[in-house]
Each structure stands twice: as C-alpha cells, then as structure tokens.
Amino acid sequence: MANIVDQVSLGAIVQVRDRLLDQQAKGRKILRLESGDPSFDIPVHAREAMEKALRDGQTHYTASTGIPVLRQAIHRKVTTENKLEVPGPDNVIVTNGGMNGLYIIFRALLDPGDEVVYSLPPWFLYEPMLLSADAVPVKVRVRPEDNDLDLDAIRSAIGPRTRAVIVNTPNNPTGRIYPPATLRALAALLTDASARWGRPIWLISDEPYSRLVFSDAEFHSPSEFYPYTVISYSYGKVLLTPGERVGWLAISPAIPGREQLRQAIEVCQIAAGWLFPSAVLQYAIGDLERLSIDMADLERKRDWVVAELTAAGYQLRSPEGTFYLWVRSPESDDTAFSHRLAERQVLVLPGTICQAPGYFRVSLTADNEMIDRALPVFRAAVAEVTGTVG
16 A cells, blocks of 8 residues: 555645635535535435335345346347347446546556556546556556547557556546547557457456537447447446446446456455445435436536636637536646635636646536626636736
C-alpha cells in the first residue's frame, strides 16, 4: 500500500473536502457542485422499492453472482442496449457498485506488471485501483480539440506488456460520447495489436453513464465493435442514489476462458471481504432496472448552465452525456481558482484531480436553487481573474 500512497496524490481532494467540512461547521450554506451526489432526497420510486424489499423480508444471503431476476433484467439490457450477445444471465455478475466491479475485474484479469492504457482526463481512481492490483497505468491524452480518443497515442502506448485498455463513455469528466467511427477504429487497432503481441488485449468498457445521454447525442458501447470486452456498470448514476452500491459486470462470449474468469471474479469478491451488494438493493433494483432520472430536466439544466457560463466568459463544450460540465479555468492554476470559488461557498472539482490542470468540473446534480445561487459567483470570479465587468 505504501507504493500507492507514494505514487498517487489525493491532496487536492482532501483540500476540497476539508474546506467543505470547515465551512459547514461554521454554519454556512455550501453550494456543492463538485460531485455527483445529488443535493435532493433519494427519488421516491427508489425509496419505495427498497422499502418493499425490506417488508418482503429480502435480507438473506443471495447467490454470489446476484439474484436471478436481476441478472435476467441485466442480461436483457446488455443484449438489447449494449449489443453484446452474452449467452445467458450466467455471464452477468452483480457487483457492489461500478467501482467494485472495476476493482475485481482488475484483480481477476491482471498479473503483476501488466500494463493498462487509459485516456486523460480520467475518472481519478483508475490509477490507485490499478496500482493496488500491481498493474502499471499507461496514460495518454484525449484530443484537445474535441475530447475524442487519440487513437495514434493509444497505438503508440500499446506494447508487449499491455493487457487492457479502459474506455469510459459517456466520459467522466468531459461528457464526451465516443462516436461509432472512433470505436470501430479502436477495435481495429486493438485487433491488430493483439495479433502483433500474440494475445488478446482486453477492452474494459466503463459505462456507468450509458443511460445518461442527451437528446442531441447517441450512445454506442465499445462492445458493439470489439469482442474481447468486459462491461462495468453502476445504478448509482442513473438512479441518483450514489450511496446505494449496486452494479454489474458483463463478460463477452468471445473471451477465452470465460468460465474461469467468472470464477476468478467470484473468488476476488469473497477474498476482498465479501464484496457483494446487499440483498435489499438487489431486489429493489429488480423493480427499478428500466427507470432513470429525468433526462429532460437534466438537459434543461445543462443548456441553462452552459449558456450562463459561456456568456460569463468561460470556455466549455456542451456535454453529450453524464451530468458534468468540463470547464477551462480562467486562472491557469485550477486549484487556486477552485479555492476562489470555495471562498464564496461554491465547490467544484479541480481538474488537477483528474490529471488535467487548467480545468474544473461542475456537477449538474445540484437543485435549481443551488445552481441559481452559484451562477453569480461564477460570474464574479471570472471577472476578478480577467479584469472584466461581471
């Protein structure tokens, strides 16, 4: 563990959290736009489904791969939405959230020294989780002009020790959805590299936001184009219940030794401390699988905040999916600018945390009142830095 602490700095995260706790302790109203944790109560339908599972006494041990009714529902989603022809629910494994799904697939797939390629800016916990699996993170940047995958950079990063490539679409933090042309070219690239190095290179498709797609975009799973794919998914995003940890892994039928991998995943879940989701959540999700947050309302918020920030002088692209905005900081030191906002009780996520200095991330999971109160702060802060009149 010491090598992980030495190699990964979470200092900026701690600073943001400490600033939040300090100001809350002083009784100040914090405008939390830094995370995907909603500022409103759990959706009624999610609460009612969990209450029903409790009333029905669903609190006992479940099958290690998940209850059958949930795995059947997930199997339908995987085959219809993800276009992954998984042969039956046995190749779907319920996990204790999307993060846990990634952790156990890293442990099950990777040997010490294996390299894993992923793009920057990433979800900021890929690196410590890979290091904990004794793997070697290999990072490349997305194309700055459109936040699309840089296929030439990925091709150059792949070598004889490459075991997997991680793709996160829709992407956190940029909101980019990678188009079919990009995913098709990536599949061809991975096929050629697999042949060159004499073993399949896995594609780990991290898809917790796959149902959070705006009306002007379309989502395609990388599994549509590349057979050696494992999909990781989380319900915490689509239902806005991040504290209720349940997700799943789906294993492509093209993967050699599929049954052995499934068994390795189960062993990893047990050995790491019974990393299975609660029975209550599994039965609740069975009733909620097809539901989602109000995407029309989220899209309205996206358009509102993008327009306001653009008018104030910020540079950003309108996201195609997720509930995040990825904004260029008007101050070169994004952490300093984030502190400038925090002094006015507005919290954002500095881009440095995502290994992308000069940017910050805004979450749209805040309620309308919170966003309305935050917008004048954004205007004043950019005016201070640029010397313009807000």
